Amino acid sequence: MKTMKTLLSASLALTALSGCQPETEKPNILFLLVDDMQSDAIAALGNKNVYTPNIDGLIAEGVTFTRTYTNGALCGALSMPSRAMLMTGRGVFEVQSDGMKIPECMVTLPEQLRANGYQTFATGKWHSDHASFNRSFAAGENIFFGGMHPYEKNGHCSPRLYHYDRTGQYKETSFIGEEFSSKMFADAAIEFLSTAAKAQNPFMAFVSFTSPHDPRNQLPDYGKKYKAKDIILPTNFLPQHPFDNGELAIRDEQILPPPRTGEQLQEELALYYGMVSEVDEQIGRVLNALNATGEREHTVIVFASDNGLAMGQNGLLGKQSLYEHSVGVPMLIIDPRSKKHGFKTDALCYLYDLYPTLCDIVGIEIPASVTGVSLKPLLEGTTDKLRDDIFLAYSNQQRALVKDDYKYIIYNVEGKITEQLFNLKKDPKEMANLADAMPQKAAAYKEMLIQRLKEQQDFCNIDTPLWWKDGHKITWDELINLYIFE
Structure with a gap:
């Protein structure tokens, strides 16, 4: 078996021959x-x-x-x-x-x-x-x-x-x-x-x-x-x-x-x-x-x-x-x-x-x-915002938006919708769900999330009851064919 040093030297030599100045x-x-x-x-x-x-x-x-x-x-x-x-x-x-x-x-x-x-x-x-x-x-x-x-x-x-x-x-x-x-x-x-x-x-x-x-x-x-x-x-x-x-x-x-x-x-x-x-x-x-x-x-x-x-x-x-x-x-x-x-x-x-x-x-x-x-x-020290919010996705069952001090998460598991709203500044461990106590803010964050889904060309539409197809959890065979770039 070749030694690590020999293998590295050989591959680095190839780099040197690439013509890069x-x-x-x-x-x-x-x-x-x-x-x-x-x-x-x-x-x-x-x-x-x-x-x-x-x-x-x-x-x-x-x-x-x-x-x-x-x-x-x-x-x-x-x-x-x-x-x-x-x-x-x-x-x-x-x-x-x-x-x-x-x-x-x-x-x-x-x-x-x-x-x-x-x-x-x-x-x-x-x-x-x-x-x-x-x-x-x-x-x-x-x-x-x-x-x-x-x-x-x-x-x-x-x-x-x-x-x-x-x-x-x-x-x-x-x-x-x-x-x-x-x-x-x-x-x-x-x-x-x-x-x-x-x-x-x-x-x-x-x-x-x-x-x-x-x-x-x-x-x-x-x-x-x-x-x-x-x-x-x-x-x-x-x-x-x-x-x-x-x-x-x-x-x-x-x-x-x-x-x-x-x-x-x-x-x-x-x-x-x-x-x-x-x-x-x-x-x-x-x-x-x-x-x-x-x-x-x-x-x-x-x-x-x-x-x-x-x-x-x-x-x-x-x-x-x-x-x-x-x-x-x-x-x-x-x-x-x-x-x-x-x-x-x-x-x-x-x-x-x-x-x-x-x-x-x-x-x-x-x-x-x-x-x-x-x-x-x-x-370099700027205090300007480079991003206004963060969009998050998992499978076809969870979507979220982080903006300012709040995070909104929405779930759809076989048609059952659950919403969460957390004040990350006061509750960084996400222990107190404010979705029911602050319905207007939750609704506003959902609207912003819907816009982000469209901009990101998300295959889910969270404004519909099942989000995607019949609402089943996406399979591996399905997801690997969703986004192809050649």
Whole structure:
């Protein structure tokens, strides 16, 4: 078997032969993406349970966007559309087959960087097709194609990985990683950084961890371990969700079937926070490696999660909902040339706004296929609104709108309509439903939501009794054929 160093050197050599001219004036990009991390599962953002010194350090150094949302999903595997949106700078109804494939008409962020002289490298999770991965990245190692590491195959302890295949076919059998998944990805990133820093061209390293996504039944031999009895339960913990939201029987909810006790949730959260801390440790290793290259002051750093997770909040365990804990994500940007350090903004934004933002920061053209909004003005201190509201969608059963201090959610489960209205400023944990007490505001938000559905070319019409066809929950075969872009 070829060594990692040999494989990386070979793929980087191919990059050097691509004819790109050195662009040393452009900053490097280190993109750190985690999987299923709650937006508040970070000590520096107020979580008293968890130990995250390395992520805390990034927050102290950069600009944190405290009201960042993923746009939603049409199926239960939320990371697939989320990551496709992130890579294309487009919304949930603007990606193909819920993100399963990224067609050539959509220029990915690393593809655009690569076309502008960047060395592009990836390690870790890629939830779309192989062809789009190879269009995006000129090099890679310890690549994971898929959604999660299966329980029955030893989970994160035995990740099924691939070496970079320059043909893009990936026909050779995957190999089993000898270390915990996060360490395998960090190792590959560290090796790349040591090589890329010596090149004339700037680099974009995409380090895409699969943690803290479950399985979380086996923790690695590094990182902080937590005792269940010491875990403080979230204030919005409920044994079960108060009504049928259409996804109470999905896999994520059955990991620990409801009704759940506080003691059960403490055990589950102890494992979850263990995963958060272990990936924080590996992020620290990558940052140390960047420091050792001398390139830290020339590197834009991004940290984010693809989506959140309930973990007992509002009576849910998974992420198939439009509550803040599931559609809200942590996101921060460090631009070494900026004078803003430890700054937080509550401006509304989508995760996929990172694409045009990074293009703006490094000074390259934003492709016409991108529909996201650049957040660079916020990094420069503007107080102007870049987005008035946020539209959210899940399956054909849940839609929501966030505007100012309020969030409106409407559900249609087999013809049964449920409405919720939350004052996020006074009730950030979404515990007090104001829909009945404030019917006029709920109606006004519904009207705004209907307009957003039309603008987004949503296949649902929430002004009709069944929203879509006969009201049945959309199937995988149906949704992958809804939005095709070729």
